[in-house]
Amino acid sequence: QVQLVESGGGLVQPGGSLRLSCVASGRGSSIPAMGWYRQAPGKQRELVARITRGGSTNYADSVKGRFTISRDTAKNTVYLQMNSLKPEDTAVYYCNADPPMFLWGQGTQVTVSS
Numbered sequence: 363q364v365q366l367v368e369s370g371g372g373l374v375q376p377g378g379s380l381r382l383s384c385v386a387s388g389r390g391s392s393i394p395a396m397g398w399y400r401q402a403p404g405k406q407r408e409l410v411a412r413i414t415r416g417g418s419t420n421y422a423d424s425v426k427g428r429f430t431i432s433r434d435t436a437k438n439t440v441y442l443q444m445n446s447l448k449p450e451d452t453a454v455y456y457c458n459a460d461p462p463m464f465l466w467g468q469g470t471q472v473t474v475s476s
Contacts, residue, residue: 364388364464366457371470374447382442382470384457397460398431398442400453400472411442412460425451447474 397412411431454469
């Protein structure tokens with residue numbers, strides 16, 4: 363069973379940057395596509411970025427041009443570089459396969475506020 367552990371969140375001012383990491387223990391290297399999701403209070407969880415094993419990426423319109431997803435298959439790790447952060451990016455961020463197929467991890471809180 364794959365376990366997902368997210369890290370790297372925190373409190374940042376608008377316009378700031380954060381880099382999130384997600385380590386997938388187990389057979390992470392065989393997952394065809396991984397995604398970063400987020401869930402803001404009172405809202406449904408949404409996919410914000412995805413990356414295939416081949417490195418192809420897709421982004422939600424709300425983060426396009428600001429967020430960059432990458433993966434290190436050898437380390438079973440997926441990253442999310444977040445730049446030009448806005449208050450509306452505040453949420454708990456999770457990783458999972460796309461579509462989700464593993465138990466959700468604890469997520470990492472990102473708070474964008476002055």
